[in-house]
Every structure is written in C-alpha cells, then in structure tokens.
Amino acid sequence: MLRIEKLTKRFGENVAVDAATLDVDKPSMIGIIGRSGAGKSTLLRMINRLTDSSEGRILFEGRDVTQLKGRDKRVWQADCAMIFQQFNLVPRLDVVSNVLHGTLNRHSTLATMFNMFPMDEIHRAIDILDRLGIAEHAPKRAEALSGGQQQRVAIARALMQDPRIILADEPIASLDPMNAQVVMQALRRIHEEDGRTVIANLHTLDTARRYCDRVVGMRDGRIVFDGLPEQLTTGVAREIYGADASFSEEATSTEIETLDATQKALMEAEATI
C-alpha cells in the first residue's frame, strides 16, 4: 500500500531524515516516537508533500508520489490528510465552515471565498461532526471550542477529504489528558471502522503503546525501531531516546517531555527577542 524507500531530507549540512524505509502493507495505526529533533515531523511532511524530499521514494499503490505535480499532487495531499498539534482552524469561522474547507480543492476560489458549499456537503460535514460527538457545536466559532473539540473539528475537516491515510503531527501534545484520550480514541475508531491508516507522531510512550498496532522509533533522522508495542521494552525505549542509564520506564515520557518543552520554550523565547 504505502512504501517509503530510503527517504532522506537535508537542510544544508543537517540530515533531518536519513534513509528512512517503512512498509505499510495493510491499514494500520502507527505511532512514531523519538526525542525532539529526531525527524518525526519532517518525515510526515515529506509524505504529505508539504516538504520536498532530498532523496528516496514514497510509493503509494505502486506510484511514486514524490514526483507528483499540480493537480495530481493536490489529489495526493487530500488522500493523506494532515492534522497538526495546533489544530490550524480558522478561529473566527464557524465549525461547519472549517470542516467544509476540507473540500477546498474541489471548489472554485470564489465559491470558497463566499463560503458557498453544496447542500449535500454541508450534510456530510454535519454527519462527520456527529460521528465525532460535536455536531451541536457546528454553528459556533471554532475559537469558542475547547482544545479537544477543536482537534476533533480538525479531524472532521480531514475526513471531509475522505483520505486513505491520516497523518497526525503530535495531535494531543496541546491537550489535557482527558481530551487527549478522546482525540486518540477518535483516531483509533477512524482506523478500525473505516480502515484508514493513521500515522501519528506521539510524544509519550504510553500513548503509542496504548493506541497503536505498530510503533516506529526515530533517532537522529533514522528509523531505529519498527515493531509491536509489546516489543517496545525499556531498553529499546532508552536506545530510541538516547537516554543514559538513569532512564526509567515511568519517567520516560514525562521527563523527556518536560525537557523538550523547556527546550522548545527557550528556543521560542529566543526567536521572539
């Protein structure tokens, strides 16, 4: 179905993704883990063609999608819808219009500008929202919803494209544990009930173990682990995260998470000065 062959991305001297090879031969729910800077986002962005690869191939049902241009590329991008940590909704626009924007590629710019969508698509959008348990919020502005609700709107927008693959880049990193669970369960159901493949970058081991059939570990741009959740032992996790002997199973996610969050906050602070 999906085959990634020696996919590489270089940013100058830095190799963000280093000859990553991955085979998905049936609809799966895959979690990608690894510390900050391991190349997780870059890998997803290359699959979706938001970022061009430096080398390697991405084959979907035998066709190399790294070569697609124009309309074919947009069709592929709809086939592998992307979900982001920050939801990327239009905050002041109502929920249902945000969802309808998932069909953007199919309509004229003018129709989209005036939010004119066919009635059957409006119904479909509301059905999808209903399935995700948030239909009652359809007329509200996106910004009026909680984080977990907004992420479900983003999932609804992705589903509007009827994608074969859903790529989720840290979909629960900004959510509290309750909302995180609701969003992960929604992704799991979409995988199980619709047979769609979900590939999610996750920043905690326990989430990957709990919701995924397969876990991929990245370190320094390379795929260093690819196996079943139960094969992800503390020793393996330590190798993936490059932690020293003080690394403990319970501490894994939270410790690394806190470190990364602090690092990110510092970098963001630096960038704004």
Ligand SMILES: Nc1ncnc2c1ncn2[C@@H]1O[C@H](COP(=O)(O)OP(=O)(O)OP(=O)(O)O)[C@@H](O)[C@H]1O
């Ligand atoms: N647009 C870019 N320009 C230059 N370097 C980049 C760019 N995007 C990513 N990188 C670099 O590529 C490497 C991998 O980054 P990436 O964002 O894929 O990591 P990640 O695993 O998603 O990390 P995080 O957990 O922090 O999200 C890092 O060294 C990063 O600095």
Ligand SMILES: [Mg+2]
């Ligand atoms: Mg990332």
